[in-house]
Amino acid sequence: MHSIFRENLLAGKTAFVTGGSSGIGLAMAERFAAHGARVMLIGRKQEKLDVAVRGITEAGGTAAGIACDVRDYAAIEKALAETAVRFGPISILLCGAAGNFPAPVMGMSANGFKAVVDIDLLGTFNTVRAAYEHLEKPGASVLAISAAHAFNAYPMQAHVCAAKAGIDMLMRCLALEWGPAGVRVNCITPGPTDDTEGMRRLAPDETSRKRVAASVPLRRFGTKDELADLALFLCSDAAAYITGSIYLCDGGTSIAGKNIGPNFNESVTT
Ligand code: COA
Numbered sequence: 001m002h003s004i005f006r007e008n009l010l011a012g013k014t015a016f017v018t019g020g021s022s023g024i025g026l027a028m029a030e031r032f033a034a035h036g037a038r039v040m041l042i043g044r045k046q047e048k049l050d051v052a053v054r055g056i057t058e059a060g061g062t063a064a065g066i067a068c069d070v071r072d073y074a075a076i077e078k079a080l081a082e083t084a085v086r087f088g089p090i091s092i093l094l095c096g097a098a099g100n101f102p103a104p105v106m107g108m109s110a111n112g113f114k115a116v117v118d119i120d121l122l123g124t125f126n127t128v129r130a131a132y133e134h135l136e137k138p139g140a141s142v143l144a145i146s147a148a149h150a151f152n153a154y155p156m157q158a159h160v161c162a163a164k165a166g167i168d169m170l171m172r173c174l175a176l177e178w179g180p181a182g183v184r185v186n187c188i189t190p191g192p193t194d195d196t197e198g199m200r201r202l203a204p205d206e207t208s209r210k211r212v213a214a215s216v217p218l219r220r221f222g223t224k225d226e227l228a229d230l231a232l233f234l235c236s237d238a239a240a241y242i243t244g245s246i247y248l249c250d251g252g253t254s255i256a257g258k259n260i261g262p263n264f265n266e267s268v269t270t
Pocket of ligand 1 (some may be wrong): 098099100101102103107108109110111112113115116119197198201
């Protein structure tokens with residue numbers, strides 16, 4: 001595992017990670033654990049959680065997993081309470097649970113739109129709302145995984161764009177409300193990230209992968225390790241004065257404003 005950080009930055013802290021059984025959420029959880037945090041992983045499937053927990057513990061970290069759906073407020077509330085009892089007050093709250101499928105507005109039902117908004121936006125609300133009483137105050141760091149969809153419009157992604165824009169504003173409002181309690185709240189905006197469920201859905205074949213990579217100013221996919229480095233920084237004391245920020249880690253994708261997805265129009269040739 002690569003990390004630019006060498007010290008045990010999160011010793012004694014507790015991290016609660018939704019969307020923690022795979023992808024970007026798991027990569028960040030692994031990084032928190034490698035730096036001494038006790039990590040609670042939240043995902044919908046127990047089998048995936050078991051594999052993820054085993055990976056962290058075999059690497060010498062402390063982790064556990066609770067299967068629940070972030071759309072279910074009572075379930076997430078219970079998981080947070082169990083975490084606080086087992087691991088102590090929560091210093092790191094990472095809202096990473098997300099859903100996506102490519103479809104035009106006229107190709108999705110109201111329930112399809114709702115499914116993504118409920119997982120991404122309502123799920124983030126449920127998690128932060130239920131977590132507040134268990135957060136370390138002062139000192140906790142709250143992170144949400146957003147996307148360039150929050151400020152760029154993409155065809156086939158209206159549901160995700162609406163949800164991610166909501167997440168960015170929710171987090172900025174929280175930064176205002178929770179700042180006086182010493183709780184920092186920030187967003188991380190990944191670009192196209194290799195080896196994630198999202199990219200497998202949006203760029204399922206080699207041709208679309210090449211097109212997506214060509215649309216990134218740095219001309220490549222990002223890695224989960226690069227995102228984990230940013231999450232570690234934002235949770236560390238090195239970021240003690242940073243709140244209400246939207247941090248881009250996307251190879252410049254957001255400023256280029258190119259459409260990502262199976263049907264976007266290729267225009268970058270250099
Ligand atoms: N195109 C159009 N509509 C779709 C769709 C697609 N490709 N995939 C799902 N839907 C619709 C379903 O038809 C359903 O609507 P309906 O009841 O009117 O038929 C609605 O979305 C909910 O589908 P369901 O499968 O019951 O939802 P779910 O809660 O089990 O799954 C999803 C949520 C749809 C977001 C699913 O893709 C998912 O679980 N994703 C998690 C993993 C993921 O997306 N990771 C990437 C994150 S970037």
